[in-house]
Amino acid sequence: MALHLNLLHEEILEQRQRQRDPLKIGMMVLGALGAVMILYYMWNAYKTLEIRNRLNVVQADWKKVEPKVTAAQKRSAELNSIIGTTKVLDGMIGSRFFWAPFLEKLSRCVALNAQITSVDGTVEDTKSVSVMIEGLASGREPRAAAEELRQLLLEQLGQSYHDVKVEFKTLEDLDTLVSIGGANTSMARFALSVTFTPSGNATKAPAPSAPARAPRK
Amino acid sequence: MKKLNLTKDQIQKLALSSIGFVVLLYVYFSFFLGPLTRSRDSMLVSITDLQEKVGNSKNEMTKATNLEKQATAGTKRFAALKALNPEGAPIAWFPPRMKAFFANQQIDKATARLENSIPFKEADLAGWMQYNWTLDLPQTDFALLGNAVAALENAEPLLSIHHLNIHSVPDDPQFQQATLNVATSMLKR
Numbered sequence: 001m002a003l004h005l006n007l008l009h010e011e012i013l014e015q016r017q018r019q020r021d022p023l024k025i026g027m028m029v030l031g032a033l034g035a036v037m038i039l040y041y042m043w044n045a046y047k048t049l050e051i052r053n054r055l056n057v058v059q060a061d062w063k064k065v066e067p068k069v070t071a072a073q074k075r076s077a078e079l080n081s082i083i084g085t086t087k088v089l090d091g092m093i094g095s096r097f098f099w100a101p102f103l104e105k106l107s108r109c110v111a112l113n114a115q116i117t118s119v120d121g122t123v124e125d126t127k128s129v130s131v132m133i134e135g136l137a138s139g140r141e142p143r144a145a146a147e148e149l150r151q152l153l154l155e156q157l158g159q160s161y162h163d164v165k166v167e168f169k170t171l172e173d174l175d176t177l178v179s180i181g182g183a184n185t186s187m188a189r190f191a192l193s194v195t196f197t198p199s200g201n202a203t204k205a206p207a208p209s210a211p212a213r214a215p216r217k
Numbered sequence: 218m219k220k221l222n223l224t225k226d227q228i229q230k231l232a233l234s235s236i237g238f239v240v241l242l243y244v245y246f247s248f249f250l251g252p253l254t255r256s257r258d259s260m261l262v263s264i265t266d267l268q269e270k271v272g273n274s275k276n277e278m279t280k281a282t283n284l285e286k287q288a289t290a291g292t293k294r295f296a297a298l299k300a301l302n303p304e305g306a307p308i309a310w311f312p313p314r315m316k317a318f319f320a321n322q323q324i325d326k327a328t329a330r331l332e333n334s335i336p337f338k339e340a341d342l343a344g345w346m347q348y349n350w351t352l353d354l355p356q357t358d359f360a361l362l363g364n365a366v367a368a369l370e371n372a373e374p375l376l377s378i379h380h381l382n383i384h385s386v387p388d389d390p391q392f393q394q395a396t397l398n399v400a401t402s403m404l405k406r
Binding site: 021023025026027029030033034037040041044045047048051052054055058059061062065066068069072073075076079080081082083084085086087088089090092093096097098099100103104107117118119120121122123 | 227230231233234235237238241245249250253254256257260261263264267268270271274277278280281282284285288291292294295298339341342344345359360362363364366367370374375377378379380381382383384385402
């Protein structure tokens, strides 16, 4: 067996210790890691730049479209508002109560022996209509003439309106005599309370065809 | 396995390297990769939003075009209703208009008084006001009045008579006096 003498033992040990230096190894590891991280960062930065380019393209597209869209949205809102307003106004127009047909019916109901002196009508908030009619009736039986008017009104109004009620508020004989066709007849004063609900569908108001009888002197 | 014998100096260097490693990671993620990732994410969100907006914009424009076609009748009707309201304050033009209207119906001396004006409760009528007027017809005939009321109700769709009073004139029973309380819908001026 050959004798092997290592005369550089200490130098080799020192070299080995330098090679095993943890700081040096750590620095190398950190350097390698840093290089990987930089590469990863650059890859990410490249991706981000790509996304930024895409964003710029999309933003440019949107800038082209945006004025048109804003105008379209504004016009849509305007049109919706117009449609809504027209609908509400049409509803109000459609739900109006027309007085002319009522006056026409009233004029048709007044016979020669009756006279209307006052008509006072109101459309209530509930859309029902209440009318107070005052007048005079004459004849051999003036109360019967007044009742005839009430019946006729009930019948005529019932043809066009719902829930029609025609009631006497007052009906009293008067002492005054009136001359009709040369004959003296007695008179009665009446007040009729008329209530009814107009039909849902409003129609155009026709003009009264027959005028109410002119009050007598 | 060979046991790793570290000297005190080596342990210190190892600790220093570890601290350096942690600092490097912190700096890297907090100051480099983090902001980049956040910026990228926000850009992606913006892209998605904008693409959605661009996609919806086509629908919006199609809807507006369709609505324009559908609303033709509505806009014409609205224009017609608006045309019933001349420029200027209603108190300036409504009474003369009523006077002229009743004069055309052979009813003279008609007067219109403004009672009040109130805004509508409906949100759709924010641009409109309700004006309440009293129309006095001191001398008329029932038939003429009936015709005039019919013509008024047909000519003025935005007008509604909510109270009507007709009574005979005591001195001249041939004639009647009439008072109409009317409400009109008018554009705010």
